[in-house]
Amino acid sequence: TLPDPALGAAVKAADRAHVFHSWSAQGLIDPLAVAGAEGSYFWDFDGNRYLDFSSQLVNTNIGHQHPAVVAAIQEQAGRLCTFAPGFAVEARSEAARLIAGRTPGDLDKVFFTNGGAEAVENAVRMARLHTGRPKVLSAYRSYHGATAAAIHLTGDPRRWPSDSGAAGVVHFWAPFLYRSPFHAETEEQECERALRHLEDTVVFEGPATVAAIILETVPGTAGIMVPPPGYLAGVREICDRYGIVFVLDEVMAGFGRTGRWFAADHWDVVPDLMTFAKGVNSGYVPLGGVAISAEIAATFEKRPYPGGLTYSGHPLACASAVATINAMADEGIVENAARIGEEVLGPGLRELADRHPSIGEVRGTGVFWALELVRDRGTREPLVPYNATGEDNAPMAAFAAACRASGLWPFVNMNRIHVVPPCTIDDSEAKDGLALLDEALTVADAHTV
Ligand code: PLP
Numbered sequence: 336t337l338p339d340p341a342l343g344a345a346v347k348a349a350d351r352a353h354v355f356h357s358w359s360a361q362g363l364i365d366p367l368a369v370a371g372a373e374g375s376y377f378w379d380f381d382g383n384r385y386l387d388f389s390s391q392l393v394n395t396n397i398g399h400q401h402p403a404v405v406a407a408i409q410e411q412a413g414r415l416c417t418f419a420p421g422f423a424v425e426a427r428s429e430a431a432r433l434i435a436g437r438t439p440g441d442l443d444k445v446f447f448t449n450g451g452a453e454a455v456e457n458a459v460r461m462a463r464l465h466t467g468r469p470k471v472l473s474a475y476r477s478y479h480g481a482t483a484a485a486i487h488l489t490g491d492p493r494r495w496p497s498d499s500g501a502a503g504v505v506h507f508w509a510p511f512l513y514r515s516p517f518h519a520e521t522e523e524q525e526c527e528r529a530l531r532h533l534e535d536t537v538v539f540e541g542p543a544t545v546a547a548i549i550l551e552t553v554p555g556t557a558g559i560m561v562p563p564p565g566y567l568a569g570v571r572e573i574c575d576r577y578g579i580v581f582v583l584d585e586v587m588a589g590f591g592r593t594g595r596w597f598a599a600d601h602w603d604v605v606p607d608l609m610t611f612a613k614g615v616n617s618g619y620v621p622l623g624g625v626a627i628s629a630e631i632a633a634t635f636e637k638r639p640y641p642g643g644l645t646y647s648g649h650p651l652a653c654a655s656a657v658a659t660i661n662a663m664a665d666e667g668i669v670e671n672a673a674r675i676g677e678e679v680l681g682p683g684l685r686e687l688a689d690r691h692p693s694i695g696e697v698r699g700t701g702v703f704w705a706l707e708l709v710r711d712r713g714t715r716e717p718l719v720p721y722n723a724t725g726e727d728n729a730p731m732a733a734f735a736a737a738c739r740a741s742g743l744w745p746f747v748n749m750n751r752i753h754v755v756p757p758c759t760i761d762d763s764e765a766k767d768g769l770a771l772l773d774e775a776l777t778v779a780d781a782h783t784v
């Protein structure tokens with residue numbers, strides 16, 4: 336497509352006049368007008384092209400405009416655009432079959448939703464009805480979505496404005512050695528103390544009041560903290576000991592992001608419920624869901640499940656999931672994510688850390704990496720204060736602006752940049768992105784002590 340600044344200006348003007356944007360002060364934002372996208376890149380109406388190191392909201396795992404997925408949506412639209420959830424529909428049946436074929440253990444039934452938050456809502460509903468217990472435990476430094484239960488489960492400042500204080504949610508600390516809540520010095524200590532803390536929390540809350548423990552397998556937006564070996568198995572044991580439903584939220588970590596189909600596969604852990612969205616069809620059409628164990632599915636075998644959505648298992652969304660999963664399998668996209676992480680991103684980011692004093696820690700796996708930017712490596716003081724806004728956030732804003740000015744679209748959260756390109760990214764694109772990041776990090780370095 337040729338640049339068309341006049342069309343870009345019209346798109347922007349209508350946006351500013353009428354579109355109310357998520358998470359934003361409406362008068363303080365300046366959204367980029369996007370003209371198109373392909374693979375790892377997108378471009379604006381002025382002819383600027385960006386390497387998408389964000390995968391948007393960490394969802395375009397298969398890249399932009401994958402031809403097989405576009406064709407599947409077009410084909411499904413020609414055949415059957417929409418049909419109510421109560422019917423058996425080919426695209427829905429096949430999507431459920433393909434997903435159940437990849438989820439761990441006996442998670443063989445799929446309840447479809449339109450996205451991640453609704454998946455979390457329904458997982459919590461299933462856990463409460465299955466156990467007859469009211470409370471759910473979730474971690475600080477987590478994100479589970481912006482609807483009622485999901486935002487209450489969320490363990491970061493996005494919850495605060497919506498917290499009713501009465502949602503039946505109790506937060507606990509999950510392991511994070513770099514900023515250890517347990518003052519641990521080794522991964523083993525961190526893991527052991529985190530498990531003891533979680534079990535103590537269960538015991539003191541009263542096990543008979545706890546329906547579920549929910550965790551992101553690898554927490555995403557809150558910082559990409561890969562759990563230490565043994566942690567998730569330990570949580571599984573605690574759940575089994577007290578009859579608690581174990582929910583893994585794989586909305587961000589699932590479908591290739593960590594270099595496996597599901598992050599749970601790294602540790603062979605089997606939850607009772609698993610939520611997914613994003614990468615299931617790269618968000619080409621909104622889709623999410625809950626994968627359900629045989630035991631929980633049995634609860635609703637004779638008793639109706641009291642939940643539903645007009646668009647549950649929408650045919651266009653499901654057809655795009657079928658095409659996405661098949662393309663990911665046929666083209667080795669999950670394997671590519673693992674290899675790029677091991678051979679290019681991991682070594683490349685660690686090499687940047689050797690040269691840039693603003694990098695406090697590099698952590699991640701697959702195409703799921705975080706750089707923790709700090710003012711001072713010794714004290715680990717974050718480059719900007721926790722939940723900084725306005726002037727306080729200026730160093731991160733300047734760093735993000737430097738990335739964008741160089742043609743790299745970053746995913747920035749608090750004092751971190753998340754390096755989260757599509758799972759389809761090739762070696763030369765990943766290396767280009769690292770080179771652009773190298774330049775932009777000099778802006779962050781200027782704010783170190
Ligand atoms: N859970 C996790 C782990 C997420 O990362 C997100 C979104 O970023 C959600 C749930 C909510 O998903 P959605 O925005 O599709 O409602």
